[in-house]
Amino acid sequence: MTDALEVSGLRKTFGEVVAVDEVSFSAAPGRTVGLLGGNGAGKTTTISMLLGLLTPTAGSVQVLGHDLATDRYAVLPRMNFSSPYVDLPHRLTVAQNLLVYAELYGEPDPRERVRELADRLQFTELLDRATGKLSAGQKTRVSLAKALINRPEVLLLDEPTASLDPDTGDWVRRYLEDYRERTSATILLASHNMGEVERLCDDVLMMRRGRVVDRGSPAELLARYGRQTLEDVFLDIARERRSGDRLEPVS
């Protein structure tokens, strides 16, 4: 079976700064892959390249069998994303924003799709409210609805629960688990939240200074570092500890 995501030798430089270096990985359909790393580790830059918003300096990205560099528009209708770095227009109502995106993605019945998502994500009462007047938790639900408007087969989420209270964060995680269960979508999740990654991800890529320095399932990583939580693994990696050795990038 073709991998939903196939990334090979991805590199991005901004002048002298190497933001992402030799990142390679693949994700089978239905898998959730976590990108874990501190600030400036290269997670958002990697996701931007996977979306085609940022041109790689080198390397290739295949999404659902299409080369993003040459065949981007064939695959964009089948993927979507959510990120704290982008917003929906504040002055439009929630319904207006979602309707515009439902039309852009060619949904057969845009109004019905918006109603269905509002119902599933429990924000029907917000549909006529200006998007700029929503709370952080409400915005996250609406942002998630936009990311799901086209029933994406590949979903890229950049810190989907950042700045949410534990209850709302847990609700979002449960929804994502349910979505993957129902649709077999492939999810790439960049996060600082170790608990979230441990709970949602089948595979984890640990990033540091633009490079993948370790990878494996959460259980494998815990065993390899002899730790109880991914947070401890994260700290070991951030401080370059692994059984006393310095970390080297892995391919």
Next chain:
Amino acid sequence: MPIRRPQSRPQTGPLASARRVAAMVRRYWYLIRGSWPRIAELAYWPTIQMILWGLISQFFTTHSHWLADAAGVLIAGVLLWDILFRGQIGFSICFLEELWSRNLGHLFVSPLRPWELVASLMTMSLIRTAIGAGVASVIAIGLYAFSLFDLGPPLVAFFVALMLMGWGMGMVIVAMVLRYGLGAESLAWVALFAFAPISCVYYPVATLPESVQWLAWSTPSAYVFEGMRAVMVDGVFRWDLLAGALALDAVYVAIGAAVFAWAFAAARRDGRLLQTGE
């Protein structure tokens, strides 16, 4: 297991493009519709300009044979200049809305093509100009008994030529904002005024010093305003002037499209599509 998706509408071809352009026009229309100050703003400045120049015109018609023979030439000038200005700013402002709301990232991971965004900006600029200049033109009939619509079919030609120039300039301004960020946004308001003296809105090109007349003849707008005076003063429609305006429009639009394409590619290279906004 593949995702069970309802049959979505086609993603390629003219119909799909038209649907996405319509979705973007709808997005900008929601913005205008939801705010009465935005609607008022569309007509406010053209109306004020028209009133001011109408009064100046009334004063000068009693002191100038030339103006007395062609009553309304100043009002027509200001209304046509406003069509050019609205055409450009209507295009640029809609794009700035996307930057202000940090929405570009969402748009460019959707199936929307860059040229479809440009087409929607053109459509919105047409709608905004029609509202703004239309209201001012109707008020001019009531206040000064001057109807821009009396120009007849040449008005359509002037309108098309000015809108095309506005779009060409709008694309260059949007490209500058994409390239240099929101620090360049004031270009949207001021850039066109550099063209005002050489567009010869209120005076013939021959009024300019001979050494700079070539500059005037390199703007489509100068051809339009000369053509307007030919219709209003001499009663003739100058096809040669229209041809000159449209030929230059083609150059302006081509340059605008090329600069926009370059700026878009540079924005993708430098990561400015995701991290935009204040």
